[in-house]
Structure formats: C-alpha cells, structure tokens
Amino acid sequence: MKRNLENVYGPRGTFSTRERHGLTRNIDLSTGTLSGRSVVEEYNPRVSYYMNKEVGNFHYGVLHPMKPHRLTLTNHLVMNYGLHKYMDIFEPRQATEEEIVEFHSPNYTEFLKRVTPDNVQEIQEQFTSFNIGDDCPIFDGIWEFCKIYSGASIEAARKLISGDADICINWMGGLHHAKKYEPSGFCYVNDIVLAILQMLRVYPRVLYVDIDIHHGDGVQEAFYMTDRVMTVSFHKYNGDFFPGTGAIDEVGSGIGKYSTINVPLKDGIEDSEYNSLFKSVISEVMKAFRPTAIVLQCGADSLGLDRLGVFNLSIKGHGECVRFMKKFNIPMLVLGGGGYTVRNVARCWTYETGIICGVDLQNTLPNTVYTDFFAPDYKLHPVLGGKITNENTKSFLEAVRTSVIEQLRYLKGAPSVQMQEIPPDIQGFLESESNYNFDVQSDLNKDQKDPIVGIPKKSMVSEYYEDDMDNE
Known part of the structure; x- marks a missing residue:
C-alpha cells in the first residue's frame, strides 16, 4: 500500500471522528488543546507495552556497540518489578513490506529483504549506494529484525488511534537515523516516521x-517541509559529532519553516540544567504548536557513562523528561533509541516504564537470570554523572533557550486540518489487529525469578559486559 506522502501530511489529510473512537478526553477539537489545563499532575493512563521475546537475540556483531540484548534485560526488569500488572502487554505482528515502503524506497526495501551474510559477495556493488558498512552491517535476520521493531511502532500508533490506549511503549523502536533510501547510525528502517505517518491520518x-544524545536527523529530514509535525531534538552538537546535523538554524523549509526545533548542547550537561531547559522549551512548544499527539x-x-555519550544525565534526570511529557495528558507513543551501556539502558527504560505506569520502583533491583549484568551495586539508580567536564555555561544555555523561543514566535499558529472519517485501510487494521494480548501469567514460572519464559539466554563471548577486560 504505497502512498504519496504529500497526501498524508498535506493540508487536507484524513482524520478520524474523535467521538467515534473515544479520543475526545480533555481535548478541545476546535483548537486541538487540552480543555482547561495544560499539565495534569495526577494522571493514570491506559498503557500498552509492546515486546517481542526473540528480538534480543539479533546480533549486529561482537564488536558493534548496538546490542539488541538490552531489550531482553529491559523486559526482564519490567516484568520482575511487576509493572505488567499496570499495562496491557502485546507481542505485535511484524510490519509488512507495503507498510515499510510508505516511507522507504522500494529499491532499498528490496535490498534489505534480500541481503544476508551469505550473499554479500553477490550484491557487493549495492553496498556503497545503500551506505552499508561498519556502522550498519549486514547480520543474520536483518529484515525480520526491521519488521519486528517497525511493526511494533506501527501497531502502537494504531492503538492510540483506536482510543484503546493513552500511552504506548515500544522500547524496540526509536531508530531515528534511518533515511528514505539508506540506513544510518545503526538504524535500517525508520519506525518513527512510519508511526507518525499513521498518526497524521487521525491527529491534526x-x-x-x-x-x-544524537540528533534525530532521519525524522527531521522526513518532515522538514510540513507544518503538521514539529520535531524537537535535544542533542550534542559541534558540527562533527554524529550525525553532524542539528544546528540551531535548521528550522524547516517551505510551509514547514519554523516547525523544526533543534536544541544543540555541549559536553557534560547535568540533570538540573537539562531538565530546566527541556521544560522551558517544551512548555513554549506546547503553547505554540498545540499538538494532538506526541511521539x-x-x-x-544521553545518560552519563554511556559508551558513545558525553552527557552527565542520571537515570532520574532522563526520566524527568518522560514524567513532564506524561503530564500533558495527550496520546503519546514512547520509543527507545540509542544507548550503548546496556545495563544502564535497561535500568533507564525500566524506570521510565514505572513513571508512565505511576509506580515508584525500589532502588534494589529484583533478581532475574540476568542479575550479574548489574553488578556490583545491583541498583536501579547507580551514580552516572560528573564524569565529563560540563561545557554548558549559563549564558550559552540561555542563548539557546532564547533562540528557540524567538523561533516559535514566527509560527503562524497551529495548522488546522479538516477532519474526516477514518480511512478504510486503517479501519480494517483497527478491527482485526494482529497483535495479541501477551498472557504474562501463562508464561510466568512461579518457581523462578525470571518471568519471561521463552527468551533463551543467548550470549557471545565478552559481548555484553562492559568491564575493562571485555572486547567491546
């Protein structure tokens, strides 16, 4: 099902009747804003959590920093903390090729579908054109891996569209660097763009x-010329740090001018500065853009001590951004992304799952078959900050904030789009959704501390530990 993207995010896209799908809670449809309040202090959303029991077994390579195994660690912590009691758990269907080519080119999609480590010599000439290399290697099951995490984001977006959830979580997704014609930065299929394309058919x-910590360049590029998606990226920027984009003067183009917000930061930023800037910028964005859905x-x-990072954020500081976004009480899709010290990634996303569910988690980690990954402290909140010199002066951060606020003043008001009946193709998916409610209790072996039965403990030599003695 290939579509012209202009028909998706153009000025007369297609939208659902909100009353029909129960999406009118606290939303003024005439303005797209929350009725009577901008921030909700006490909010118990209906949460859907998307997971796949096999996704952690995919393997970029022993020396590659991207470790899908971090998802296995995250799911084990989430379940052993008992957070499954506060969410609907789904194992989603895989994305179809037709869904993936709604953004990605057919030639690139066909390449991903065909390429394997065994036939690389046969199609070697295509590698350069498709940016295949050390950052984006070919590994066993690459096409299935892409379909799994992309399918979860697409299904999560549709769950929000249907009104059956307020917040959907897919830690498998968030691969924001992938471009229309090529992979980039460990990302092959841009599940974020695919999910937003679904949401744009319902949400104005x-x-x-x-x-x-890296600029969300793939998402920015996809929506650079529309005013119906505002992209706001907080990231390290000096012109050289990957991907090299994300300068403050990248503001969008055409009718999308001023709808791209970049917040470039320097090394070593701490919790207090980051959270203050984040809340200030996002508060102004919410007033100016009046979103009807959030990704x-x-x-x-962006955590301290990340293998590829240079910030000093703690898990609580990172999670404070999630807590702040949740308070707006707007349908929200929460995704993963980068993160290369796997034990801290799992801690962070587990903590943020707790924030979304409204559950305070004890600092001592529950026992799982993966407990040794969290040695020597076995805590949810290890000390992560203060290792990198903070180069973000007060004057620099204020200049960034002022520039962003000034840019928002140029917006000519949030775009208004005529609402129509939900398109038949999406309606069909909503009525016959192929994902299923994951029965946690049936998979729970009460004699073990490991609730996710069926996830094999698969490892490579020195692959997942990040000690001085490992080979990463």
Whole structure:
C-alpha cells in the first residue's frame, strides 16, 4: 500500500471522528488543546507495552556497540518489578513490506529483504549506494529484525488511534537515523516516521521530541517541509559529532519553516540544567504548536557513562523528561533509541516504564537470570554523572533557550486540518489487529525469578559486559 506522502501530511489529510473512537478526553477539537489545563499532575493512563521475546537475540556483531540484548534485560526488569500488572502487554505482528515502503524506497526495501551474510559477495556493488558498512552491517535476520521493531511502532500508533490506549511503549523502536533510501547510525528502517505517518491520518498535529544524545536527523529530514509535525531534538552538537546535523538554524523549509526545533548542547550537561531547559522549551512548544499527539524518543545514550555519550544525565534526570511529557495528558507513543551501556539502558527504560505506569520502583533491583549484568551495586539508580567536564555555561544555555523561543514566535499558529472519517485501510487494521494480548501469567514460572519464559539466554563471548577486560 504505497502512498504519496504529500497526501498524508498535506493540508487536507484524513482524520478520524474523535467521538467515534473515544479520543475526545480533555481535548478541545476546535483548537486541538487540552480543555482547561495544560499539565495534569495526577494522571493514570491506559498503557500498552509492546515486546517481542526473540528480538534480543539479533546480533549486529561482537564488536558493534548496538546490542539488541538490552531489550531482553529491559523486559526482564519490567516484568520482575511487576509493572505488567499496570499495562496491557502485546507481542505485535511484524510490519509488512507495503507498510515499510510508505516511507522507504522500494529499491532499498528490496535490498534489505534480500541481503544476508551469505550473499554479500553477490550484491557487493549495492553496498556503497545503500551506505552499508561498519556502522550498519549486514547480520543474520536483518529484515525480520526491521519488521519486528517497525511493526511494533506501527501497531502502537494504531492503538492510540483506536482510543484503546493513552500511552504506548515500544522500547524496540526509536531508530531515528534511518533515511528514505539508506540506513544510518545503526538504524535500517525508520519506525518513527512510519508511526507518525499513521498518526497524521487521525491527529491534526504530531509533536516529535527526541532526547537521544544524537540528533534525530532521519525524522527531521522526513518532515522538514510540513507544518503538521514539529520535531524537537535535544542533542550534542559541534558540527562533527554524529550525525553532524542539528544546528540551531535548521528550522524547516517551505510551509514547514519554523516547525523544526533543534536544541544543540555541549559536553557534560547535568540533570538540573537539562531538565530546566527541556521544560522551558517544551512548555513554549506546547503553547505554540498545540499538538494532538506526541511521539517521545527516549534514547538512553544521553545518560552519563554511556559508551558513545558525553552527557552527565542520571537515570532520574532522563526520566524527568518522560514524567513532564506524561503530564500533558495527550496520546503519546514512547520509543527507545540509542544507548550503548546496556545495563544502564535497561535500568533507564525500566524506570521510565514505572513513571508512565505511576509506580515508584525500589532502588534494589529484583533478581532475574540476568542479575550479574548489574553488578556490583545491583541498583536501579547507580551514580552516572560528573564524569565529563560540563561545557554548558549559563549564558550559552540561555542563548539557546532564547533562540528557540524567538523561533516559535514566527509560527503562524497551529495548522488546522479538516477532519474526516477514518480511512478504510486503517479501519480494517483497527478491527482485526494482529497483535495479541501477551498472557504474562501463562508464561510466568512461579518457581523462578525470571518471568519471561521463552527468551533463551543467548550470549557471545565478552559481548555484553562492559568491564575493562571485555572486547567491546
């Protein structure tokens, strides 16, 4: 099902009747804003959590920093903390090729579908054109891996569209660097763009917020010329740090001018400064753009001590961004992203799952078959900050904030789009959704501390531990 993207996020896209799908809670449809309040202090959302029991077994390579195994660690912590009691758990269907080519080119999609480690010599000439290399290697099951995490984001977006959830979580997703014609930065299929394309058919305005340490360039590029998606990225920027984009003067183009917000930061930023700037910028964005849905990318490489990161954020500081976004009481899709010290990624996303569910988690981690990954402290909140010199002066941060606020003043008001009946193709998926409610209790072996029965403990030599003695 290939579609012209202009028909998706153009000025006359298609939208659902909100009353029909129960999406009118606290939303004024004439303005797209919350009725009578902008922030909700006490909010118990209906949460859907998307997981796949096999996704952690995919393997980029022993020396590659991207470790899908972090998802296995996260799911084990989430379940052993008992957070499954506060969510609907789903194992989603895989994305179809037709869904993936709604954004990605057919040639690139066909390449991902065909390529394997065994046939690389046969199609070697295509590698350069598709940016295949050390960052984006070919590994066993690459196409299935892409379909799993993309399918989860698409299904999560549709769950929000249906009104059956207020917040959907897919820690598998958030791979924000992938471009239309090529992979980039460990990302092959841009599940974020695919999810937003679904949401745009129902929600007039979608806000994308990215707290990964790397600029969300793939998402920005996809929506650079529309005013119906505002992208807001908080990231390290000096012109050289990957991906090299995300300068403050990248503001969008055409009717999308001023709808791209970049918040470039320097090394070593701490919790208090980051959270203050984040809340100030997002508060102004919410007033100016008035989103009717939010996508939040929670890349955990902005944590202190990340293998590829240079910030000093704690898990609580990172999670405070999630807590703040939750308070707006707007349908929200929460995604993963970067994060290369796997034990801290799992801690962070577990903590943020607790925030979304409204559950305070004890600092001592529950026992699982993966407990040794969290040695020597076995805590949810290890000390992560203060290792990198903070180069973000007060004057620099104030200049960034002022520049962003000034940019928002140029917006000509949030775009208004005529609402129509939900399109038949999406309606069909909502009525016959192929994902199923994951029965946690039936998979729970009460004689073990490991609730996710069926996830094999698969490992490579020195692959997952990040000690001085490992080979990463």
